Amino acid sequence: MRKALHLLRSHRDLLLMITWRDIQVKYKQSVMGFLWAILMPSVIVLSGVVVRVAFTYVSGTLIRPEEVLGIAVKSLPWAFFVASIRFSSVALIANQNLLTKIYFPRLVFPIAAIASQLFDFVIAGAVLVVVLTFFGVGVSVLLLWVPLLVAILVILVLGLGILLSAANLFFRDVKYVVEVILTFAIFFTPVLYEAEMLGARAHLLLLNPVAPILEGLRACVILHRAPDPFWTAYSACVAALLLVLSVGTFIRLEPLFAESI
């Protein structure tokens, strides 16, 4: 782990350049440009509204604006999570020509892939701030939780992405498995609905380490409540453990990359 940090520090510029390349390439020759960054979250919010309207039809209560805002707050990190995992798991095989020809720490690839998604996340985040202000969502000290929760999410994504990128290099099956899981993961994660809707079984849902982060974000931004400390700590622990494990595995396997790709 310390070795990895050291390597990354000495290849800071490279990491920056590759991230920048990934961002640039995405927006080259596209008319909409950065608007694409908010498209995905917007679609998620829309589908959330559809689901909620269906709920209200069944229960007979009306949909409230803060419910929609809650979905918006959760759909952004979720879009980041999905795109990062999708992008980082193919990061190594997409850079095959570099991998077999030039040496530098391979960790750069999945990290840059995630960093470029983080860039989109920040753009969409800025738009969301405008929207939230417009709807008069108040400011409170609890907003200080936001950077912490986002940091936990980033660590979790890094841990998963790094591990999956290496796994996918050896077995291309991983890519398909990831696709399938990501497609259905939205049903097992409280994005379009709230964890407490499951009542007593809510904790089962919160075992998914992404869930406490999303619920925590909604709690502190919309509800002005502190996130659940236990479940937040749980997510943080899972994320940290996963990152240490995956970086260790990645570095151990690195010498085999060029000949196994």
Place this chain on the structure above:
Amino acid sequence: MSEHVLEFEHVSKKFRRGELHDSLRDLLPSLVSSLWRRASNTELGQREFWALEDVSFSVTRGEAFGIIGPNGAGKSTVLKILVGIMNPTSGIKTVRGSLSALIEVGAGFHPDLTGRENIFLNGAILGMSRKQIQARLEEIIEFSGLNKFIDTPVKRYSSGMYARLGFSIACHVEPDILIVDEVLSVGDWTFQNKSMAKMKSILKSGATVIFVSHNLKAIAELCDRALYLDAGHVQATGRPSEVIDRYVRRAAAEAEMPCVEVKSASIDRVDLRGVNGESSLFRPGERGFVDVTVSVATADEPFTVALSLRDESDNLFFYVDSAGLAGHPLFLVPGKPKTITFELAMHLGPGSYYWNVALVQLTLNRTVDQRRMARRFVVHSDVHVQGIANLYPQLTSS
């Protein structure tokens, strides 16, 4: 005491033929079988082979070191181990200092980015910091000669432009150890001369450079020492001229295939000698001898032995035939081979050339037998001149 900046000690590398298990279905059986058989570092498995076997060499600081050998000799594997892309199966590799490799120019280019953007990207990939790239940006663009197109996406470049930009970035990296793999033959003639001059100035600045090339002339010109690799084994190390000579002779011997067809007459042997015996490396103006041994199956036919000098692209530089030279055709007796020797003065510019030999029946004016690229040789000049002719320039000033 000169310092070894790079050392290979008994390095071996094992590879597998065929596909690795690519999916889960193939993995499970192989995992089970690997539980039974422990992988060994010294023995070969069913589909394995040695790409390198017991390769040792060292390079001292400031040295220009050439690696030559036929395709599949293991040159690329040596480089990949050298730069750390692969680990050796056994043996030790030591590198002291920063190392940069020009293994394939433009490997890190992204087609959608412009030339300028790619300079930053590729520079970073080759180990430069952003500040360093910024400082050398103008120089790199100038060297590539692509000023007008530098803000055009590289997908619109011609392959020559692409390669020129790649080379320009790579030769401005300035690492302690530079590895150059067959990139000097990039671009047109003017650009090649420019890159050769740049290489020489890099060498003069005291960098350690490792060249891998099929361009034997460049190796002879640039390197202090060379290594000849064949089938994963070191065949020779030492002065470039001697090592190149070994390689060229071996390659020529392998090209000579036994002739099964029965012909009315045939060329049995072609040998190339210098003043001190067999040779394939000449200095301009040195004497060379081509011995052609021919034999016939039927008597009383007039023949001539034609000798032509050509380059790799089959351009004719010189032609002579024995009948034209002697004023009378050659008559042979069946069963009695005859050797004809052409004595030549090699007034040639530096480069690599081929002797082609043909045996022509004169009454029918028909080529009965021929040896294309019968002998390859290299002319190496201490004076920096170019072209096939050698006019032995002298300089006076008044």
